[in-house]
Structure formats: structure tokens, C-alpha cells
Amino acid sequence: MLPSVLPRRSPSTAASLTRAASLSINQLTPTLRVVSHDHGGYTSSISLVLKAGSRYESKAGVAAVLKNFAFKSNAHSSALATVREAEHIGATLSATLTREHLLLTAECLKGDEKTVLQLLTSALTARHLNHELHESTINTVALETLAANNLPSVHAFEEAHKLSFRSGLGSSLYASKDEPVGILDVRELWASALKREIGIVGTGLSQEKLENLVKHVLAEALDQDKLDGKAAEKGSEKTKVYFGGEKRIALDLHSLPEVEPTFVIAYPISSSPKPEHLILPYLLGTFTSSLKWSSSSPLKDAADIVGEGTKASAFVAPYSDAGLLVVEVTAEGSKRLSSAAGEVVKAMKALKVDAASLKRAVGQAKLEVAQKWETADGVREALASQVFGKDIPSCEDTLKSLDALTPQAVTKVLAELIKSKPSVVSVARLGQMAYADEVGL
Incomplete structure (x- = not known):
């Protein structure tokens, strides 16, 4: 009562x-x-x-x-x-x-x-x-x-x-x-x-x-x-070429103690990201199971192999005609970062998308989407980013598109990304940091 x-x-x-x-x-x-x-x-x-x-x-x-x-x-x-x-x-x-x-x-x-x-x-x-x-x-x-x-x-x-x-x-x-x-x-x-x-x-x-x-x-x-109602001027908006490559940046040793070496891998998406792309961070992600006998997400498991203080996460940077699947790795020290980068690349290449893992990822993605659409900032961000597109999907449309995903479709998209030439950036002590080809890229 x-x-x-x-x-x-x-x-x-x-x-x-x-x-x-x-x-x-x-x-x-x-x-x-x-x-x-x-x-x-x-x-x-x-x-x-x-x-x-x-x-x-x-x-x-x-x-x-x-x-x-x-x-x-x-x-x-x-x-x-x-x-x-x-x-x-x-x-x-x-x-x-x-x-x-x-x-x-x-x-x-x-x-x-x-x-x-x-x-x-x-x-x-x-x-x-x-x-x-x-x-x-x-x-x-x-x-x-x-x-x-x-x-x-x-x-x-x-x-x-x-x-x-x-x-x-x-x-x-x-x-x-x-x-x-x-x-x-x-x-x-x-x-x-x-x-x-x-x-x-x-x-x-x-x-x-x-x-x-x-x-x-x-x-x-x-x-x-x-x-x-006269026509608007057309700017140069189409992204026609993707390049990729590697850049190594020396970490400022005089920076604050909490600043950690960082390794970023960015895989190219040749069009505005689709649901098959947007679900990948949740499949890779940083999910930690509350059950000790259940495995966590691939990136979390890869980071745990290296040790405490190592973190790995993934997200999609979406644009109107292109996008990037970004994987970010941080660690306490450049040598540890090199090891973590290698473990993350192995985890990504070994990722298998089955019905159970996809269902879990879709559930996480749907909750995040729904929560975003319940805040003014989230709605504004979603609408503003697509305001000039042919269609603007509603929250319901997005949730339905996630429900329609299949392991086969997601596996195909993931395989295409892994085979592509990524952009790799390391901000670390360069004498201790591995090159991209040394960590499996």
C-alpha cells in the first residue's frame, strides 16, 4: 500500500x-x-x-x-x-x-x-x-x-x-x-x-x-x-577520398600527471554510418559483466590482460557522407600502451558476432538511444546533425533499425572495416611506443 x-x-x-x-x-x-x-x-x-x-x-x-x-x-x-x-x-x-x-x-x-x-x-x-x-x-x-x-x-x-x-x-x-x-x-x-x-x-x-x-x-x-525560396548556394560538401596512415606524436613529459599516453585507430566508413556500423562500439565496447563466470566485452578483456589502469573504448564519429569507427586505448606508460594496442587489435580481429552478443549489444544501444531522446540536449544533437538530410529518423525509427540487425550483416560490415587501411595516431613517449605494423595493423 x-x-x-x-x-x-x-x-x-x-x-x-x-x-x-x-x-x-x-x-x-x-x-x-x-x-x-x-x-x-x-x-x-x-x-x-x-x-x-x-x-x-x-x-x-x-x-x-x-x-x-x-x-x-x-x-x-x-x-x-x-x-x-x-x-x-x-x-x-x-x-x-x-x-x-x-x-x-x-x-x-x-x-x-x-x-x-x-x-x-x-x-x-x-x-x-x-x-x-x-x-x-x-x-x-x-x-x-x-x-x-x-x-x-x-x-x-x-x-x-x-x-x-x-x-x-x-x-x-x-x-x-x-x-x-x-x-x-x-x-x-x-x-x-x-x-x-x-x-x-x-x-x-x-x-x-x-x-x-x-x-x-x-x-x-x-x-x-x-x-x-530561391536556391541556396552549394558548397563543396562531398567527401570523395579517404587516405589513412600513421602519425606519432611525442607526449609532453611536462604535462599533468593524470595525462596518459593514448593510441587511436580510426577505420573509414565510406558513407553516413548505418545501423550495422553504429552497433559495433557496443559489440566491442567496455561492457563489464556483473557475473564472475561471464566474460565482459572484447575491449575490456583485452585491456585487463595488460593490467590495471589500461582502458579501451570504441565509438563512431558520424557525418553526412562519411564516418569513422574509432578505437581509443590508454595506459599508464608507453610500454604498457604498446602491449595494450596489440591486445586490442587481436581482440578486434577475433571478434565473432553471434545472436547472443548481438542481442546484448542491441539492448545497450537501444537504452542509450532512448535516454538520449529523453533529454533536450540529446534531441537537439540528434536533429541538428541530420537536419539537412533526406530523412530524419525518429527515436522509434532508430530503435526499429537496431532490432532489425542480423549477425550476418554486422559480421560483413566488421570484416570490411578490419580489412581497410586505418588511420593510426599515438601520443606517447615515442622511444617506447610500438609502430602500427608492430601491433598487427
Whole structure:
């Protein structure tokens, strides 16, 4: 019997909590795509998705600088006024850079969507003033780059992209101290982004409300060609060539004690990753069984062979026309890392996909997908990454595609990846670190 102190839920509250979220998509014009996910909560968010990721930059670091220019002075207000207006209603503004997109996001309480969209719209009229570049933006960008280079996992991940694609998707999310970025470079990337298709992603509000806001508010900032439906400018977006190779980077011996040597293997995926690719990290993964007589995942078992402090994990880096299956290994010391890398490669080559292991992996993947779609950040990330695609799969679509996987299909995809030429990056004491061919690659 339930304690009498528990509050009883009213019928209306129960209905609102159990209402299914709705996903809606509409190509408002050939250059404006509107996507909404109405979860019936108390908060909303709106994101402008611009094709201004690092794959579109003409010089290293321009996209990183552009991200840090977000919400500074524009044609309508100063940076101070923009932040003050957002804080007045309790809203938050943020900018996120990926290899494909720059996201300008505002999160707010329901009812404040028009105000935050006006703030996002004003950001589209950014002036990109030279004094702002040198007084604040460049310093922030430099600190981000320094932090990334001092983290072997991040440094290796960026270098793996450069080895894999060289330009385009190979362009780093971080600036380079060797290639200074000028204000004209920033303005050029920004101008080209505004000529391309723009995505508007909303969470916590209906499609009808979002479209009405876009029609009335965005009209103040975008040129009439976009609103009249004229074609967007096509950028160079197709990844046509994969390269691969090996790069060895000396670990800074003066770095913090917790910094560990890292070994990264990146296998190429020649198209936007399919469910057969996305399930692989869960088959390889770091699953640890609670039963002492049951084996854990292949990567976890491989790491345990080397000893305590050794870790191995896998994930997929998905993009609109390519992807990477990334395996990351860390250890306490470069000699131990060499041994761990060899054990991981053996485990991957020996992996057998049967019905039982696939069922376990699918269960783990489905839970993670479902949990992601139950958070505003997760929904926004899922929708923004695919907003320009032909179709945007819902949570239900993704779960069904995972259920449809077979051991034979996954085995075929895994075999193709293992046979391909990977990109291999080690950040370690090079005198103690094995080469890729010495660990079985």
C-alpha cells in the first residue's frame, strides 16, 4: 500500500506526462528547413544550424574563431545588451561547433520563444569587428587550442581526422598557432554560410508555432532571396577520398600527471554510418559483466590482460557522407600502451558476432538511444546533425533499425572495416611506443 503522504497525480497532469512527443519536418523554402520536437515540457529551445563547420573553412581555425564570435556586437545591439536581455528572462545562449555545422542555440521557458529567436536572429547580423577579434576572441580560441593539445585523446582524435580526410572533414575543430586568422577570413566564412541552406531546430514547441516565428522574426535578418525560396548556394560538401596512415606524436613529459599516453585507430566508413556500423562500439565496447563466470566485452578483456589502469573504448564519429569507427586505448606508460594496442587489435580481429552478443549489444544501444531522446540536449544533437538530410529518423525509427540487425550483416560490415587501411595516431613517449605494423595493423 502506498504511503498516504505521496501526492496524487491529477488526470490532466498524468495525460501531459504520458503524451507522446511529436517530430515534425518541413522544407519551408528551398533554403530554410524547420524541424521541431514537441515533448510537452516546460522549457523550449531553438537552434539555428549553419553550414559553417570546420569542413567549410578555407584556412585552419576560421570556424573556431567564428564560433567564439557568436553573440558579440551586431547590427541591432552590443554583446552586453544581448546577454542582458537573455538573462532578463532567464534564457541561455550558446554556440556549438562541429565539423559540419555551427549551432547558435537559445534555451528558455515556454512563452519566451519569440524573444530568444529575435536574439538569435540579431546574431545573424554580426559585424565581426576587428577590435573584438584581437581583444577577446583570439585569446579564447588560443586557450581552447592549448587545452585540446594537452589532452592526448583529443589531440589524437583530431590528427586521426587529418590523416583520414586531409581537408574538409580533416580540418580540425581547433585553431593552429602557425596559421593566424584575420577578420576577413571570418567574414568570408560567415557570408558563405548565410548563402547556404539554414536549419532551424526547435524542441518543446509545436511545428506550427515554430514556423510562424521563423516567418515573422527571421524576415528581419535574412535577405529576401531566402524568404522568396530561391536556391541556396552549394558548397563543396562531398567527401570523395579517404587516405589513412600513421602519425606519432611525442607526449609532453611536462604535462599533468593524470595525462596518459593514448593510441587511436580510426577505420573509414565510406558513407553516413548505418545501423550495422553504429552497433559495433557496443559489440566491442567496455561492457563489464556483473557475473564472475561471464566474460565482459572484447575491449575490456583485452585491456585487463595488460593490467590495471589500461582502458579501451570504441565509438563512431558520424557525418553526412562519411564516418569513422574509432578505437581509443590508454595506459599508464608507453610500454604498457604498446602491449595494450596489440591486445586490442587481436581482440578486434577475433571478434565473432553471434545472436547472443548481438542481442546484448542491441539492448545497450537501444537504452542509450532512448535516454538520449529523453533529454533536450540529446534531441537537439540528434536533429541538428541530420537536419539537412533526406530523412530524419525518429527515436522509434532508430530503435526499429537496431532490432532489425542480423549477425550476418554486422559480421560483413566488421570484416570490411578490419580489412581497410586505418588511420593510426599515438601520443606517447615515442622511444617506447610500438609502430602500427608492430601491433598487427
